[in-house]
Amino acid sequence: MSDPVPLPAPPPPPKPTRRTPWGYWADAVLAFAVLAFAFLAGSFVARNSDVWLHLATGRLVAQGAYHFGTDPFAYTTADKYWANHAWLFDLGLYLVFKWFGGAGLVVLKALAVAGTAGAMWVTTRGRGAVWPTAGCLLLAVLACAPRLLLQPTIASLLLLAVCLYCLRAGGRALVAIPVLTAVWVNLDAWFILAPTLVVLFWLGRQISPQRATLPAWPSWLVPATFGACLLSPHHIFALRLPLELSPAVWSSEFVSDPRFAGVFVSPWHTSALGAAGGYNLAAWAFFVLLALGIFSFAVNRTAALSWRVTVWVPFALLAAWQARLIPFFAVVAGPITALNLREIISETSLPRLGRGFALIGSSVLLVLAWFGWTTSFSNRDRAPAWAVHTDPTLARAAEGVSAARQQSGFAPDRVLVTHPDVGHYLAWFAPGERYFLDSRLHLFTHVADDFAATSRAVGLLGEPAPGDAHQLDEFGAVLLYDPDGGRMTRALRATTGTDSTWALARVDGGAVLLARTVASSRRFDPEREAFNGSPAPLPVAGTGPATLAEPELAWWVVTRTVGRSGSWEADAATIYLRMFESGSSREPALPLLAVRTARAGAEVDPNDPIAWLALGRAYSTLGERTWERETGTGLTPLEHIRQVQIIATLVQSVLLNPDSVPARESLAGVLLRRNMLDSARTHAAEALRLVRRAGPGAGETPEAFTERVGRLNALVEQLEAGIQDGENRYLIRTTGLAGDPLARARIALELGLSQKAIDVLRTSHPDLYGGAGLGLLADLLLQSGQAAECRVLLDRAELRRNPDVLGIATLPRAADPNGYNWAYQLPTYDWLDLCQCAAVGRYTGATEAVDRICARLYAEEQSRAQPIAMSGAALFVLEIGMGAPPIPVHARLNRVRDRAQFTELLAQAKSLSVARADLTTLAGVLELERGATSAAVNRFKSAQTLYTQTKNMGLVAPGAPLASRYTEALNKYR
Incomplete structure (x- = not known):
């Protein structure tokens, strides 16, 4: 018998790849970058108004005045059971706010986002390259960015990431899932994701080819997780679908209401991906993450028969249905996609190139997060900052309701609020005041039709239907507010007209309180407010804004902005202007009130572009559409100062918000009327670019949009032709005047080249043009809206010591009937000082100059x-x-x-x-x-x-x- 043939020896196992020190450091830096990016992405000012509703609920819980199942805020939910899953979140929110303020809340939220990213990172632990994990998780956090608000959803994202980690880790970690579920059910309505995730994970185990070799699945896990859902003060009533999944909400009038459009928005809107939406990187991240996930399953076939696909697909379908659900998909898709890719990309595959690419990408994202550009390059309120924003209009309106109730005597518990944000502020700033509804739409589906009818009756939602007006009979007052200017203007026109049954009781910032019965002495009277000699509740403008915006000379200079702080005064100015535009009166009271409150608003927040825009519009209205125009005809100093004020305020608005089309268009028109062609062309061309980028406005037909673009384009072409003609004539007329900058500046000004005149004087030595040139330069700076630069020029020590060096300013005056034709002969320095102070609101300096x-x-x-x-x-x-x-x-x-x-x-x-x-x-x-x-x-x-x-x-x-x-x-x- 022959000897058996020996079997070949099995190949030796591959030696584990040893990472170089550079590799360890690079992977550590990538992990830190993911956590840092998540922290920065969550570190922005909390502006969602429902923060105040949660704080108000937490205050009631802390005071022992909260009753589970009962809604203490709205009067339309008396027979509705409110299963407030977030009661524990609300209590924690209130306690942190009480001890650490708004900054503590935002820091805690940012830490929760970073913790979510950390849980996602540890979920992907295993063999393979690290840089795919970093790339996938950075995409996931970026996709979550729009919904990283100070809401209970933050807790759900963190707990979802932790549950996913526990399920993948298995063993003892599974014990934590029922515990997490028991906590989750008292933090947010999305606790249903815990048992859902467990079931999906179990289904994935059942379809896995290696299910026989997998560790045993505890039989108690599924029932224990479902049982933990009942560990809530609401017990069985806690088993309710979240607002986003509620069939009652989706079948209600709320779906077609533009005020709730953000609740039902789909991710398949391409506008967010282009220039019109400011190139929303978070929207791009979702689609990239979705495509990358599909690709990862395509190249890793074994993953398609595991828990990963059973978890990934349902969450992907939810995200594809509704944009508000994208963060939940991102939390599970990031780790799953990373696991799929790591299994096919070894540590030796493109180590340097992959790490380098990930490091560069993470660095870019950190820079974008630092400037707040993760959701849009035009977004101005996402830069890192720790605070809770208090909307000054809504806070004042909420406090004004209580004050008006004591004075006007309208029916209690029947105040119609026309926007959910008002309800949130009433809950916190006016304890005990009840309102119609807020953002908890699942509680108000039974009154959705009534809310739509009352909104139509007050002019907010188009033409009213027959019978809509009767819906208002049960209300004693209406708190009219809408952040959309068009809707607010229509509502003001409908409710403050001469045939309206409502009396205007108060103007609180951008909100208006209307009442059926109010004493005549308590009604809002613009003439009394504007001309009353007794102290009025409206502020008096003081010494002007603390700072003025100045143009950045270098293109690479980029500034961080944390959004508008604003003021109720500036918001009130816009209301006064809309009220004036809605009527036919030529009385100057409303424009005067708009000027007064806008000035006060610019002092409260000098960086508020809305205050400056409202101020410019108010001056324009006052000087052109009231009897001040006819009565003051020939008063050249006032006419000159009005123009300087309009231009200066509009320039400030443009500097603070370069994307403001109304400010650009208004400024181009004013400068054109003053024959400042080159300056007008700059703003007209920018307005044209912005209009083309934004596309048709809400409700604007394509034909109307085309006509609007055509008008702007014709204006730009007209200005460019005039400028080109002026440039040619300037070259001819200034031949031989190289040593006389004053003459060249005057010629440029005569030809409509005001900015060229400024540049000629600025680039020449003052000795060449003397006091007359300095006076002309200061005047041109004022007329072009460069008030801050004019102030610097006038504050020169040599001019303060010898102001008469500027000479005498001559302003024309109307001829006398007897033939005398005098002109105003004013000292130039004092006159320019008066104009500059009047332009920026330093009234004390203006009157001193007078x-x-x-x-x-x-x-x-x-x-x-x-x-x-x-x-x-x-x-x-x-x-x-x-x-x-x-x-x-x-x-x-x-x-x-x-x-x-x-x-x-x-x-x-x-x-x-x-x-x-x-x-x-x-x-x-x-x-x-x-x-x-x-x-x-x-x-x-x-x-x-x-x-x-x-x-x-x-x-x-x-x-x-x-x-x-x-x-x-x-x-x-x-």
């Missing part, structure tokens, strides 16, 4: 008194001497000549008095627009006294009608 100019004019008038007296005495002697006949012919001629000379000297002196009166009227207007009505009355009275003294001379007094009209209005309400 007083200095008036003192100079009075001194000049006094200096002319002696020649006038001597001429009058000589004429008197001549008249007496010539009284006896015969009178020689030459004597008669001398007397006529002397009379004319005396009359002209007297008229010149009195014209100085008229100029002083006009400037005093101007000071009164400035005092009135800031809200200092008593000071305005004194100024107007002083002006009228001066006008009376010069009335018998027959001189034109441009400011007299305006002073008289404003004095009449002020006296009426004092």
